[in-house]
Amino acid sequence: MSLEKILDLRGVTKIFGDLPQEALSMLKAGASKTEVQKETGQVVGLNNVSLSVKRGEVFVVMGLSGSGKSTLIRHVNRLIDPTSGEVFVNGRDVLKMSLDELRTYRRTEVAMVFQNFGLLPHRDVIDNVAYGLEVRGTEKRERLETAQRWIETVGLAGYEKSRPHELSGGQQQRVGLARALAMDTGILLMDEAFSALDPLIRSGMQEQLLGLQKELHKTIFFITHDFNEAIRIGDRIAVLNDGELVQTGTPEEIILDPADEYVVDFVRDVNRARVIRVGAIMDKNQLAPCQAEVVENSSCEDVLPLFAHHEWVGVLDENGTRIGGISAKRVIAALARHQALMD
Numbered sequence: 001m002s003l004e005k006i007l008d009l010r011g012v013t014k015i016f017g018d019l020p021q022e023a024l025s026m027l028k029a030g031a032s033k034t035e036v037q038k039e040t041g042q043v044v045g046l047n048n049v050s051l052s053v054k055r056g057e058v059f060v061v062m063g064l065s066g067s068g069k070s071t072l073i074r075h076v077n078r079l080i081d082p083t084s085g086e087v088f089v090n091g092r093d094v095l096k097m098s099l100d101e102l103r104t105y106r107r108t109e110v111a112m113v114f115q116n117f118g119l120l121p122h123r124d125v126i127d128n129v130a131y132g133l134e135v136r137g138t139e140k141r142e143r144l145e146t147a148q149r150w151i152e153t154v155g156l157a158g159y160e161k162s163r164p165h166e167l168s169g170g171q172q173q174r175v176g177l178a179r180a181l182a183m184d185t186g187i188l189l190m191d192e193a194f195s196a197l198d199p200l201i202r203s204g205m206q207e208q209l210l211g212l213q214k215e216l217h218k219t220i221f222f223i224t225h226d227f228n229e230a231i232r233i234g235d236r237i238a239v240l241n242d243g244e245l246v247q248t249g250t251p252e253e254i255i256l257d258p259a260d261e262y263v264v265d266f267v268r269d270v271n272r273a274r275v276i277r278v279g280a281i282m283d284k285n286q287l288a289p290c291q292a293e294v295v296e297n298s299s300c301e302d303v304l305p306l307f308a309h310h311e312w313v314g315v316l317d318e319n320g321t322r323i324g325g326i327s328a329k330r331v332i333a334a335l336a337r338h339q340a341l342m343d
């Protein structure tokens with residue numbers, strides 16, 4: 001297996017209840033979550049989910065409440081064992097780890113940020129951030145130095161001696177983030193980490209995470225029920241519905257071509273002009289010289305004013321190489337969800 005795939009879930013099914021085998025047979029025969037529950041009383045958490053996450057990407061799992069997101073992320077650090085299927089992390093079978101190996105794995109390879117912060121109320125900020133290192137057995141001076149560094153990185157300098165209850169929600173989650181980052185793991189698991197925060201604070205946290213990621217290049221497995229959050233921070237997004245994966249793709253792939261009505265409902269409220277980048281909708285054959293040019297990750301919103309004076313605008317890659325062209329018609333087609341206009 002290529003190490004490029006740092007996380008690899010294969011056919012993961014999770015059934016909650018004491019008669020999983022009967023439910024499993026029904027699922028294999030094509031029954032739905034509702035049918036299985038009606039017939040057997042078992043709850044389907046996940047149904048045959050396969051996905052792989054590449055090293056260094058921000059992979060978002062998005063779905064309504066109850067769709068199986070937490071169940072999925074808990075398979076990665078093996079807080080949950082699947083009823084069937086396999087979980088590989090860094091090429092290793094998580095289900096085959098001994099207790100000792102599992103303990104080491106949880107302390108060194110994955111770190112988690114929780115929705116409700118999960119801070120220890122009687123410890124001050126620096127001891128909360130240093131907590132994971134303490135459990136790992138790092139000596140005091142080193143763990144406090146490391147904690148201090150991360151407290152500064154997330155913008156909490158001066159709050160070292162505060163208790164969690166003295167902080168706002170956004171500050172508390174910065175502590176949660178610093179604690180996870182202090183573990184220096186390759187993988188960061190975030191289960192609705194920003195969902196409890198007010199919109200403006202949440203937006204600031206998203207920005208901070210993206211800023212950090214530019215330097216840290218971690219593999220981030222991020223769970224959310226908020227599609228706008230998913231498209232803002234995800235390199236790729238997997239959409240879960242009733243325990244089943246209905247679509248996996250880049251934000252543009254999902255917005256431009258939603259797999260079913262469930263996904264369409266999420267996509268409906270997106271500000272398409274701001275989200276869809278010209279690189280995703282350009283004509284790759286349009287390489288004739290143009291008077292105006294933009295880079296491929298410009299948004300439709302950015303390029304629209306240029307059409308007042310130009311029929312075609314050239315599209316450049318990061319290195320300034322011409323890779324295609326974009327016309328007003330193509331932008332309108334993408335904004336109006338009119339695939340046929342593309343040709």
Ligand SMILES: Nc1ncnc2c1ncn2[C@@H]1O[C@H](COP(=O)(O)OP(=O)(O)O)[C@@H](O)[C@H]1O
Pocket residue numbers: 016017043044045063064065066067068069070071072
């Ligand atoms: N320990 C459990 N026992 C029984 N059912 C559970 C358990 N954990 C989750 N479920 C069920 O599994 C489904 C997925 O839950 P969950 O993964 O928590 O969804 P999400 O995180 O997307 O809101 C839901 O129907 C939920 O009720």
Ligand SMILES: [Mg+2]
Pocket residue numbers: 069070071192
């Ligand atoms: Mg959840």
